[in-house]
Amino acid sequence: MNIEALRYVQAVSRTGSFSAAARAYGVTQPALSNGVARLEEELGVTLFDRSPRGVRPTAHGARILPLIDDVLDSLDVLVADSRRLAGPVAETIRLGVSPLIGADLVARVFQAARSLERPRDLVLREADLEPLSGDLRAGRLDIVLVPAVAGMPAFRHRVVAREPVVVVDPVASGDDDPVELKAVADATYILGPGTCGLTTFTTELFRGGDLALHAYPGEAASFRAVDEWAAIGLGSALLPRSKVAHEHASCRPLLRAGAPVEIAYEAVWDCDTPLGADLDDLVTALVRSGEDPEESGK
Template sequence: MINERGTTVELRQLAYFAAVADEGGFARAAERLHVGQPAVSQQVRRLERELGVVLFDRSTRHVRLSDAGARLLPEARNVLAAVERTRRVAAGLASRESDVLRLGTGPGPGERFVALLEVLAGRAPRLRVNLTRTSLAERLSGVRAGTLDAAVVRDVVGEPGLELLPAWSDPLIAALPAGHPLADRETLDLADLGDLPVRLAPRRANPPFHTLVTDAFRAAGIDPPAGPPFTRLQETLVDLAHSDPSWTLFYPVGPVPPMPGIAFRELSAPRSTTSLAVRPGPPEPPLRHLLAACAALAGEPFTA
């Protein structure tokens, strides 16, 4: 669950993976989860296929974490903990009586969004937040139609009839073979990568991100050759580690998971900007609370 473009890992799969690791076997994990053992085995195998690694060493006598499983288990726990934090904060907000903030987000809003909810809860303890997770187009149309008060969007530059209020920005992460000479640097410039084939998802997969990247290529004066197709992020990273040198880039929404044979390096530019899409005009009280929380999170005064 790194970004909106590239993963289909389900939370249930991560939960089953962690339960098997905790209980030391599929049968005991199934008992704890109150599901059948075949369901646990099936979901773990799907997770292994999705990640491209074997998570457990299995035999008729024991089930133990593989080396890859041991490395990925803390990351799975981090994801599950972040989701639980989001649910807990949102539930706490929803349980109180007062105004309602209707907020649209993508499927993986990330840790900064959780922090924003926590700041909002502290500043407006009586505010109830209704979260709607949906596509970018549906979020924007919801704000225009008035069914959403605001939408969290990434790398959207301009939308007719809406205001885009920057909330925070994140550096982009480049993934390249660990043995490549550029992997020795802590931070990379796009100009350094101009000769290395790039794996970039088609524009239709995430138009704002695709535009951000291609505009940055032009600004840096590079036109990297096209590498193999970008599919899902985990699948692409696994292939990248075992193929001719190439690279890809993404914005993180949580800790970057370890991947054997891959080096992850921050790019000096561009940055991925998260904004709030809102209707023009004076904000209603629920939206004012959200804007004030964004300002507080950034350490800035609120002037709306």
């Protein structure tokens, strides 16, 4: 059984699209589609329903896909543990964080690092999504905390936090009721650089709703500038709720098809390093530290 084909299937499952999975994995769509088809033939089941509306797991796929995740997780742990035994392990963990990552989440990472069987120190670097992704691929970082929008399927991913998104609209004075994305799609939105995770999130949100994104002709340097510029009326903005620092005439919870829009933050790391097993433990401890005690006890 081809391991790469298993990863192709996992990428399709996570992205919900063959084309998006191919872009994320850095291969052509025919190559990825052929790999998935060969695996389906080998397993004797069809894993995905393909339609113009998107890709969804079949009834068989819904049972098989979690097993594929388990197989790949076990394989990653095997490789990480083997490398940890074969080579020296660093005393520090190099952690890259997006500017959207709050201090409370960073503090939880420090606590999780201290809870490891072999406690580690953290060395932090803050940067936008694109440079952090590049440093992770180049081995200059061990793990990153970023908005869950980056296509890096060769790495391990795990969502560690979520928060609601609000729309700041300087035109809709005094209205703080929830609003559908389609109802505010015609506004002009202030964006940051293309390397920014918030800009990527906003772009993908509109694309996923098959909506045109009208961008303000200027470019903010950070989410803080997006908030400030919206406050002085240059345009509308989509922001995580915790990142709204200024008073706005209208700051409304955003909905899509009746459901609250949330931005997810994920840990992304490489198991194929001597630190891989420790990073697995770090992320597990981080997730547990943020769980609702009532929910985790159910």
